[in-house]
Amino acid sequence: MNHPTPPAAVSCQELTKTYGTGEAQVHALRSVTAGFAAGEFTAIMGPSGSGKSTLMHLLAGLDTPTSGSVCIEGNQLTGLNDKQLTKLRRDRLGFIFQSFNLVPTLTARENIELPLRLAGSKVDAGEIDRLASRLGIFERLAHLPHELSGGQQQRVAVARALISQPAVVFADEPTGALDLRTGRELLQSMQQAAHERNQTIIMVTHDPAAAAFADRTLILVDGQIAHDLRGANYEQIAAVMAEVGA
Numbered sequence: 001m002n003h004p005t006p007p008a009a010v011s012c013q014e015l016t017k018t019y020g021t022g023e024a025q026v027h028a029l030r031s032v033t034a035g036f037a038a039g040e041f042t043a044i045m046g047p048s049g050s051g052k053s054t055l056m057h058l059l060a061g062l063d064t065p066t067s068g069s070v071c072i073e074g075n076q077l078t079g080l081n082d083k084q085l086t087k088l089r090r091d092r093l094g095f096i097f098q099s100f101n102l103v104p105t106l107t108a109r110e111n112i113e114l115p116l117r118l119a120g121s122k123v124d125a126g127e128i129d130r131l132a133s134r135l136g137i138f139e140r141l142a143h144l145p146h147e148l149s150g151g152q153q154q155r156v157a158v159a160r161a162l163i164s165q166p167a168v169v170f171a172d173e174p175t176g177a178l179d180l181r182t183g184r185e186l187l188q189s190m191q192q193a194a195h196e197r198n199q200t201i202i203m204v205t206h207d208p209a210a211a212a213f214a215d216r217t218l219i220l221v222d223g224q225i226a227h228d229l230r231g232a233n234y235e236q237i238a239a240v241m242a243e244v245g246a
């Protein structure tokens with residue numbers, strides 16, 4: 001039987017971003033069209049300056065395109081006012097970025113609870129315990145951010161992004177500050193989030209080993225999608241990255 005293709009959780013149409021004017025003009029993205037299915041884990045790779053961060057910021061509604069559009073769960077971002085955009089971000093999106101933005105006066109546990117409290121949702125302490133254990137920070141939950149290592153702070157930020165089970169999670173180099181084992185555990189948590197809880201994960205990374213955990217890897221070159229790989233392993237991703245000169 002033929003099943004209709006489900007609508008993408010996140011999509012963009014002819015997305016273009018140009019910085020500056022005249023001589024100083026930079027075409028960071030050149031008419032990128034892509035769809036990200038619900039429950040799919042996608043890695044975005046490419047050489048430095050190829051437009052990865054720009055694409056992710058535009059998809060997450062953190063920046064506005066020069067032209068083109070972004071649609072998240074049926075909402076055209078350009079059609080939303082600031083209040084609606086803030087609500088969409090709070091209720092449907094999770095962010096794992098390099099700057100952790102933990103609240104310094106709150107403990108790790110309170111930081112993780114924060115999105116639930118802001119949304120007026122129930123706080124399930126057992127769920128926080130389980131997530132923290134999986135990420136190896138259970139013992140640190142009562143500590144303030146400055147009492148944690150960089151990697152532990154990052155894992156608190158990850159737990160905070162995942163606790164409310166947002167429909168879409170944007171991650172920028174999430175394993176950058178982690179040791180190999182913790183990084184692997186985080187990537188497995190992200191895989192689980194996608195495959196068991198149908199969350200859509202979009203991750204920027206420079207590491208082919210991290211991208212190999214994803215279902216799909218998009219490789220940007222000079223502001224355009226040059227390769228769209230599915231189910232690729234480390235060697236295949238590394239080979240394409242070498243080919244594009246990254």
Ligand SMILES: Nc1ncnc2c1ncn2[C@@H]1O[C@H](COP(=O)(O)OP(=O)(O)OP(=O)(O)O)[C@@H](O)[C@H]1O
Pocket residue numbers: 019020026027028046047048049050051052053054055
């Ligand atoms: N605010 C800005 N003003 C001007 N140019 C910018 C700005 N942000 C990004 N750029 C330029 O746009 C291009 C794409 O940048 P972007 O940060 O998206 O690349 P990237 O692939 O994420 O790079 P990296 O891997 O080095 O983080 C680069 O040439 C960059 O210099």
